[in-house]
Amino acid sequence: MIPFDMLKELKDFLGERVSTAPADTYVFGFDASIHHHKADAIVFPKSAKEVQKIVRLCNKYRVPITPRGSGSALAGQAVPIRGGVVMSFKRMNEIKAVRIEDLQVIVEPGVINDQLNAELNKYGFFFPPSPGSGNVATIGGMVAMNASGMRALKYGATRDYVMALEVVLPTGEIAHFGTHTIKDASSYQMAKLIAGSEGTLGIITEITLRISPLPKDTSIVLAAFEDTKMASQTISDIIAYPLIPASVEFMDRVCLQSVINARGVDFPLVDAVVMIELEGTADDIKNDLKKVEKIAGKNGAVDIRVSSDLRKKTEWLEARKAVLPSMSQYAKGKMFMVSLADDMSLPISKIPDAVYGFHKIEKKHEHVVLGVYGHAGDGNLHTIFLIDPRNPEAWKDAEKMVGEMYDLVIDLGGTVSGEHGIGITKAPFMWKEKKDSMEVMKRIKRALDPNDIMNPGKNVEWDDGILVDLRYPVNLGGDE
Amino acid sequence: MLEEYVSEMMQCTSCSFCTVTCPVMNVLLTDASSPRGRVQIAYGLYTGELEPDKSVAKRLYECTTCGMCDSTCPSGVHIVDVIKAARKVVYPQLAVEKQKNFAGNISEKGHTYGEEKEPIWAFTGFAPKEKAEVAYFMGCKVSAETGHAQGIAAVNLLKYLEENFTTLDEVCCGAPLVNVGAPEEKIRAQMEKNLGEIRKRGVKKVLFSCPSCYYMFAKVYPNHTDVSDIEFQHIVEYLDEKGLKPEDFEAGTEPITYHDPCHLGRVFGVYDAPRNLIKSIPNADYKEMEHNRESSLCCGAGGSLALYEPSLTKKMADRRIAEAGERTIVSACPNCIGNFSKHTKAISIEELLWDMLRR
Structure with a gap:
């Protein structure tokens, strides 16, 4: 509950940009995760000063704040799990400056990734991180999650592009982290710390990003395999060749079937497809293509398709990006996609073992169908669970399976998240993987946010299970 | 009402792809008034976590049913259908007076407008024939929104092409009833009157100037009854097939x-x-x-x-x-x-x- 006096103060300066309407507080209790918890109020600030006033009020009255971009987080980062205020950045969506000569762009947090790239494209530049949700993901959300996507193999993740951040700290001060220079050895890299902190350390109100020139040309190769292990072996072999394409993506049969059902795309329906995006000059691409074909052929590819046609490339890339939301079309009406253990990062050479191991674990659990895909070229896999969320047995099965999968990831030297973050759903496994590191992070969190108002109950502060505050109509017993 | 849409609602992965293309969301800039938000509200009504109230009605009615979300949704959710089903839940208690008057006029007077008027066909000056294979269904919006002009022009074009066609002693197709979430029986009553009129005149093909009327006949009526004996077409398709020459x-x-x-x-x-x-x-x-x-x-x-x-x-x-x-x-x-x-x-x-x- 929000104290009456605080609500009155909010309304005094935000007017209609604060809502406590039941429909609104209910909707803002969702993101794309399995969790749901109603907010108490929604605020729509238009400036850093307004954000600061809201944060000061929340800190004064000890009311939680959950910042929100497009609400597409997969591990509950945008769910107000402790209630309180949800802060939407839909109205802070301006591209403030494009400084090509300084290789940077300055934006408000609500700017959407694809909109930024449409603008940069006019100058022959781009912001390389390319999440599957790039058409909806806000830059603020991408920084807060350290999102990356398909091109991280060659270009890195969002954090690598963050030059400077304006941040409203949990205690209400406005701090300017980082610099507007390419090089920066000026003390602690605080902007890099805020990137990936999931809104638990402060609220980002302005972002300066480094940008890159667009590649000259690109081609896409689809290599189809009837043996999942050989497909993932191909990925390791490409990297070891050595060859660093812009992206190397992996999709298994479940994912391929889903996206074919959803979009009618002409992907081959096989056990696994490896999609390789090559870029450079025409000669570079020609040479790299020969190498890729040789490696895929050696590993038993049953079909190799290549396209440099813009329309076809876009169709393939868009289909690949839509794998996750397409998963509900795999067994329409019977099984539904739920976001559990959706994201893990491994040493690249361990990808074949991980893919093989995940499917082996899947076979032990009758209520779950598993789809595996991801940016395998950089070691980042996504695993999508299809279950009937109305069936408590399915959840129990899925929960066990998540534990077994993360045990395997940790055994293989991986980490529980490559790009979707920790939030609620992955926090217990992060504690298992890196207890010592989490303890230090917790000290940082408590130093910056002494009253625990900033996206509380997530990440380092989460110490409960994963099947909590489920958004599905199911009774799991206990607290559910 | 919402039971039959449970699978649709659970199929939504909340990816938010629909939110950036929704023209309403792009004006109001709140997730609560996005297609995803409306599906979530419908879901809350279904589970009972959300009680119907003014805020729920507001978000459900703040939608033009333009279908941009349906064509964007990678999960294949029929979002507009879910929204329309949810509107049925809020309609009895929460529809505003204008919506109720509109629906009342349709049921009582056959068209969407309050005043007693001549039959819709009368505005074209072209009376229904006893029998014809092709009919022109003018629609009450054509009359009201274009001052009859669109209907008169349509009839004139068909005459110019020397088509053997008839107008109809029609009533509102019922689209506004579906839009506000009015009860099914009211929609069926409109449908039965119109289909009776069409079959009475031996009509095999009906042409429309209004895409909403076309939608009702071709997509909604078949959910209630067999209309496979009648072909439906928008008049632009018909005229294009006839091939007007430069x-x-x-x-x-x-x-x-x-x-x-x-x-x-x-x-x-x-x-x-x-x-x-x-x-x-x-x-x-x-x-x-x-x-x-x-x-x-x-x-x-x-x-x-x-x-x-x-x-x-x-x-x-x-x-x-x-x-x-x-x-x-x-x-x-x-x-x-x-x-x-x-x-x-x-x-x-x-x-x-x-x-x-x-x-």
Whole structure:
């Protein structure tokens, strides 16, 4: 509950940009995760000063704040799990400056990734991180999650592009982290710390990003395999060749079937497809293509398709990006996609073992169908669970399976998240993987946010299970 | 009411792809008024976590049912159907007076407007024939939103082509009833009257000027009864098939652009026919808007939004009018034309063609 006096103060300066309407507080209790918890109020600030006033009020009255971009987080980062205020950045969506000569762009947090790239494209530049949700993901959300996507193999993740951040700290001060220079050895890299902190350390109100020139040309190769292990072996072999394409993506049969059902795309329906995006000059691409074909052929590819046609490339890339939301079309009406253990990062050479191991674990659990895909070229896999969320047995099965999968990831030297973050759903496994590191992070969190108002109950502060505050109509017993 | 949509609602992965393309969301800038938000509200009503109240009704009615979300959704959720089903839950207690009056008029007087009027066909000056294989269903919006002009032009074009057709002693197709969430029996009553009239005259094919009427006959009526003995078509498709020739027209037009009505485009995929007809006019001064065909933006009047939130309708129309610039907006939907005409120059495609015909 929000104290009456605080609500009155909010309304005094935000007017209609604060809502406590039941429909609104209910909707803002969702993101794309399995969790749901109603907010108490929604605020729509238009400036850093307004954000600061809201944060000061929340800190004064000890009311939680959950910042929100497009609400597409997969591990509950945008769910107000402790209630309180949800802060939407839909109205802070301006591209403030494009400084090509300084290789940077300055934006408000609500700017959407694809909109930024449409603008940069006019100058022959781009912001390389390319999440599957790039058409909806806000830059603020991408920084807060350290999102990356398909091109991280060659270009890195969002954090690598963050030059400077304006941040409203949990205690209400406005701090300017980082610099507007390419090089920066000026003390602690605080902007890099805020990137990936999931809104638990402060609220980002302005972002300066480094940008890159667009590649000259690109081609896409689809290599189809009837043996999942050989497909993932191909990925390791490409990297070891050595060859660093812009992206190397992996999709298994479940994912391929889903996206074919959803979009009618002409992907081959096989056990696994490896999609390789090559870029450079025409000669570079020609040479790299020969190498890729040789490696895929050696590993038993049953079909190799290549396209440099813009329309076809876009169709393939868009289909690949839509794998996750397409998963509900795999067994329409019977099984539904739920976001559990959706994201893990491994040493690249361990990808074949991980893919093989995940499917082996899947076979032990009758209520779950598993789809595996991801940016395998950089070691980042996504695993999508299809279950009937109305069936408590399915959840129990899925929960066990998540534990077994993360045990395997940790055994293989991986980490529980490559790009979707920790939030609620992955926090217990992060504690298992890196207890010592989490303890230090917790000290940082408590130093910056002494009253625990900033996206509380997530990440380092989460110490409960994963099947909590489920958004599905199911009774799991206990607290559910 | 919502039980049959449980799978649809659970199929939503909350990816939010629909939120960036929704023209309402892009004006209101709140997730609560996005397609995803409306599906979540419907879900809350179904589970009982959310009680119907004014805020719920507001978010459900703040939608033009333009279908942009349906065509964007990678999870294949029929979002508009879910929204319409949820509106049925809130309609009895939470529909506003204007919506209820509108629905009342349809049931009591056969059309959407309160005053006692002549039958709809009378405005065309062309009485129904006893028998004909082709019928023209004018629709009450054609009468109200274009001052009958679109219907008169349509009838004139059919006469010009020497078609053996009839008008109908029609009643409202029921689309506004579906839009507000009125009870099924009221919709069925409209359907039965219209289908009885059509079959009585031996009609095998019905032509429409209003995409919403077309949608009701071709997509909604079949959910209630077998209509496989009757073919339905928008008049632009029919005229395009007939092939009006450049020599039939005077050359040159004022600067024009074409606005794709949501139902005609996104539901029926009719994009080429109106453009072919416009291009059959020699030297037509024609230019597409930035958002056209599949990506066309809703005019703001769909889904009976104007009854609920006219200021939102106006904001959405403003965005579209800005794209059209100084050009006259040509469209194939009386609702769009009526909405645009309040703020800029707009004309139905039937009127444009009839005006430009050498005759």
